[in-house]
Amino acid sequence: MYPALDHRIFHLISEIAAEHNVRCYVVGGYVRDILLDRPSKDIDILVVGSGIELARSVAKHSGKMGRVTVFRNFGTAMLRYDELEIEFVGARKESYSPDSRKPVVENGTLQDDLNRRDFTINALTVSLNRENFGELLDPFKGVSDLRKKVIRTVLDPDATYADDPLRMMRAIRFAAQLDFTIEMKSLRAITKNRQRIDIVSKERVTDELNKIMLTPKPSKGFGYLDRTGLLFFVLPELTRLKGVDIKDSVRHKDNFWHTLQVLDNISGKSDNIWLRWAALLHDIAKPVTKKYLPGHGWTFHSHEYVGAKMVPDIFRRMHLPLGKSMRYVQKLVKLHLRPIALVEEEVTDSAVRRLLFEAGEDIDDLMMLCEADITSKNDAKVRQYLANFRNVRKKLKEIEEKDAIRNFQPPVSGDVIMQTFNLRPCREVGIIKNAIKEAILEGTIANSYKEAYDYMIKKAVELGLNVVNDKRFS
Numbered sequence: 001m002y003p004a005l006d007h008r009i010f011h012l013i014s015e016i017a018a019e020h021n022v023r024c025y026v027v028g029g030y031v032r033d034i035l036l037d038r039p040s041k042d043i044d045i046l047v048v049g050s051g052i053e054l055a056r057s058v059a060k061h062s063g064k065m066g067r068v069t070v071f072r073n074f075g076t077a078m079l080r081y082d083e084l085e086i087e088f089v090g091a092r093k094e095s096y097s098p099d100s101r102k103p104v105v106e107n108g109t110l111q112d113d114l115n116r117r118d119f120t121i122n123a124l125t126v127s128l129n130r131e132n133f134g135e136l137l138d139p140f141k142g143v144s145d146l147r148k149k150v151i152r153t154v155l156d157p158d159a160t161y162a163d164d165p166l167r168m169m170r171a172i173r174f175a176a177q178l179d180f181t182i183e184m185k186s187l188r189a190i191t192k193n194r195q196r197i198d199i200v201s202k203e204r205v206t207d208e209l210n211k212i213m214l215t216p217k218p219s220k221g222f223g224y225l226d227r228t229g230l231l232f233f234v235l236p237e238l239t240r241l242k243g244v245d246i247k248d249s250v251r252h253k254d255n256f257w258h259t260l261q262v263l264d265n266i267s268g269k270s271d272n273i274w275l276r277w278a279a280l281l282h283d284i285a286k287p288v289t290k291k292y293l294p295g296h297g298w299t300f301h302s303h304e305y306v307g308a309k310m311v312p313d314i315f316r317r318m319h320l321p322l323g324k325s326m327r328y329v330q331k332l333v334k335l336h337l338r339p340i341a342l343v344e345e346e347v348t349d350s351a352v353r354r355l356l357f358e359a360g361e362d363i364d365d366l367m368m369l370c371e372a373d374i375t376s377k378n379d380a381k382v383r384q385y386l387a388n389f390r391n392v393r394k395k396l397k398e399i400e401e402k403d404a405i406r407n408f409q410p411p412v413s414g415d416v417i418m419q420t421f422n423l424r425p426c427r428e429v430g431i432i433k434n435a436i437k438e439a440i441l442e443g444t445i446a447n448s449y450k451e452a453y454d455y456m457i458k459k460a461v462e463l464g465l466n467v468v469n470d471k472r473f474s
């Protein structure tokens with residue numbers, strides 16, 4: 001018996017099910033994860049009968065359980081026990097029609113229910129019935145697949161993926177999360193059914209994609225998405241990064257594999273999903289900006305700006321959030337070449353201040369992205385680039401300590417400008433404010449109230465404005 005299954009809650013469920021005269025089982029991901037020694041808090045209980053009734057009865061008998069949440073549409077009920085989340089579901093039988101991933105559902109047997117599950121490793125079952133409590137039922141040789149580390153469908157792969165195309169994303173996601181391989185027959189079936197992913201809601205697809213993004217080595221999942229052709233339907237911009245052009249025997253690197261390596265590199269350093277998205281999209285505009293200049297080679301002029309402009313469309317299409325996270329990704333894509341420009345020895349303080357100002361609190365993430373962007377195979381070069389970036393970090397630190405630009409707020413506010421010259425909000429206020437900001441970033445004046453105030457007066461005189469209220473000492 002697996003120690004995790006000796007938990008009081010499983011004995012309780014077992015006793016109550018016996019009183020109700022229904023059979024029940026632990027099934028799916030929880031069993032798989034016990035066998036893989038991956039801690040998991042989501043438990044699925046399969047009941048041959050009403051899951052909702054059993055859940056209610058268990059809740060009543062256990063004393064310390066909270067309310068049962070019933071999802072009548074799905075015929076399921078959920079309750080919490082300590083940190084565990086337990087879902088009760090009646091065994092069912094499903095039949096699919098070609099234009100939908102929502103099956104017609106009817107009550108079924110244990111076997112019917114296991115037959116509708118996607119992968120052998122997800123159809124593992126542990127009995128909670130008195131006569132064989134704790135016994136593992138493995139009708140599809142899931143344990144052997146766990147050992148072999150393969151993702152294999154329970155039934156015919158072609159029908160499995162055609163019925164519910166989300167399973168194609170799930171196959172790749174599990175392979176990525178568990179570091180498994182997908183069996184050949186499955187890969188062929190996914191390739192064949194790839195276009196059917198279009199009948200799955202964007203949210204579900206993106207959800208799986210994000211899970212792939214969050215694995216320690218996302219290139220594995222993206223490799224599968226590419227091999228099966230699914231990627232084209234999920235994120236076509238990414239497939240356009242593939243390939244190498246050669247002119248006058250000059251070649252550029254394959255930007256698809258470069259991007260995946262940057263994504264892997266960043267994943268070794270941070271769990272921030274949006275930083276990973278920035279890595280995935282940092283070169284997204286290279287194909288549309290690519291030019292060959294004879295004598296000079298391949299250029300991707302402005303790809304960082306064009307790329308930043310592409311981000312909102314991609315996020316909208318994928319139903320990713322359009323607020324702060326998206327702006328963060330855009331910012332990093334737009335700025336990803338800037339730190340490289342600061343490598344030069346004779347770089348001015350004002351260039352450093354400008355980057356600090358534009359990156360703001362995301363400067364450290366931007367530096368991480370730039371370091372992850374180094375994918376040369378030449379070790380000496382990599383070492384040189386990393387040393388260069390250490391230098392840039394040093395410059396950033398020095399200037400930040402001196403000028404505190406990172407969370408820059410103009411030392412003279414719009415209010416002060418308006419009061420001094422007795423103005424309503426107008427064009428002049430904006431001009432003066434901007435002039436002060438520029439002067440500070442350029443280093444013409446220090447980042448202080450006094451110098452900014454004097455500078456404001458000078459600018460205002462140029463604009464023909466007169467001081468009405470002196471605010472010099474406020």
Ligand code: ATP
Pocket residue numbers: 027028029030042044116117118119122123164166167
């Ligand atoms: P995780 O919770 O880590 O995503 P899981 O295997 O528990 O993994 P869930 O989505 O929670 O995945 O689903 C629970 C179980 O329900 C799965 O183990 C599988 O048996 C079954 N299942 C879920 N989605 C599908 C599907 N689209 N097709 C067939 N079976 C599915």
Ligand code: MG
Pocket residue numbers: 029030042
């Ligand atoms: Mg689960």
